[in-house]
Amino acid sequence: MTDRPDTLDPDLAAVVEAFEASGVPEWHTLDIESARRLEDDLFGADRTTPVAYTRDVAVEGPNGPVSVRAVRPEAAGELPVVVFYHGGLWALGTLDSVEDICRELADRVPAVVLAADYRLAPEHPFPAGLDDCVAAYEWAREHADAFGGDTDRVSVAGTSAGGNLAAGVARRCRDGGLPAPERQALLYPMVDDDFDRPSYRENADGPLLTRDAVEHFWGEYVRSPVDRANPYVAPLRGDASGLAPATVVTAGFDPLRDEGTAYAEALAGAGVAVDHRHYPSMCHGFLSLTDEVAVADGAMADLAADLGGE
Structure with missing residues (x-):
């Protein structure tokens, strides 16, 4: 278990206070289409980091095209590649809502970032989204050079449910004989459905993510009780040996804190090189707040260094 202080970082507390004062309802209390519209309205407008260009392409997936x-970035030369999987509890999120953090990663690493628009639950429960994420990774390994990317240096990264999917892609690579990612960056990842951990009690009401929301969307993503023990759904329950090197980011005020910590420990215990970067005074989603929160800005710099191989 990783401890947390008594109070949020002051910069973050101001952001959280403003967010909560706006009266945004919890995601799981809305119907799915309303929740998706709200998520896109909240996070789909910002484009604060300049880049050379963005391009949308259609990648062949197992059940039709996957948008990527x-x-x-404006950096010159051949760059490493990061395939990025957005969060949103497997049910929310679009390429627009994740573009800002992808721009920032692209600029800071610097790297070509490829964001995958995987199929969402509940219409497409496990394993649909993971299959799309693997397809996007395989495409990057063959075609990222079209954007000046080095197809021999491809990492995966994801936030929250996207961290779960990034871990799943790394596991599929190991088990399926695909080239391993250079690194898996798991940012406050969902890696198990054990809601009895202390972090779920301490942070049941958030901020920015609640236990009730996590429990609800686990039920939307995983329709079979058998699948809940599947290591492609719950990576913490599987053998971690032979997986790609990892960065695991956790936050003290996050319900997901303890499972992320446990996964970092499981990776290390299995002999995987892992950097566990814990930020005690932060909450879920803090890496999207680099403009407002100094600790988040420093954390993004650390993450960029990991993905750039520094």
């Missing part, structure tokens, strides 16, 4: 948005 390529973000090329």
Whole structure:
């Protein structure tokens, strides 16, 4: 278990106070289409980091095309590649809502970032989204050079449910004989459905993510009780040996804190090189707040260094 202080970081507390004062309802209390519109309205407008260009391409997936948005920074030369999977509890999120953090990663690493628009639950429960994420990774390994990316240096990254999917892609690579990612960056990832951990009690009401929302959307993503023990759904329950090197980011005020910590420990215990970067005074989603929160800005710099191989 990773401890947390008594109070949020002051910069973050101001952001949370403003967010909560706006009266945004909890995601799980809305019907799915309303929740998706709200998420896109809240996070789909910002484009604060300049880049050379963005391009949308259609990648062949197992059940039709998968949309991928390529973000090329203004840096010159051949760059590493990061395939990015957005969060949103497997049910929310679009390429627009994730573009800002992808622009920032692209600029800071610097890297070509490829964001995958995987199929969402509940219409498409496990394993549909993961299958799309693997397809996007395989495409990057063959075609990222079209955007000046080095197809021999491809990492995966994701926030929250996207961290779960990034971990699943790394596991599929190991088990299916695909080239391993250079790194898996798991940012406050969902990796198990054990809601009895202390972090779920301490942070049941958030901020920015609640236990009730996590429990609800687990039920939307995983329709079979058998699948809940599947390591492609719950990576913490599987053998971690032989997986790609990892960065695991956790936050003290996040319901997901303890499972992320446990996964970092499981990776290390299995001999995987892992950097566990814990930020005690932060909450879920803090890496999207680099403009407002100094600790988040520093955390993004650390993440960029990991993905750039520094």
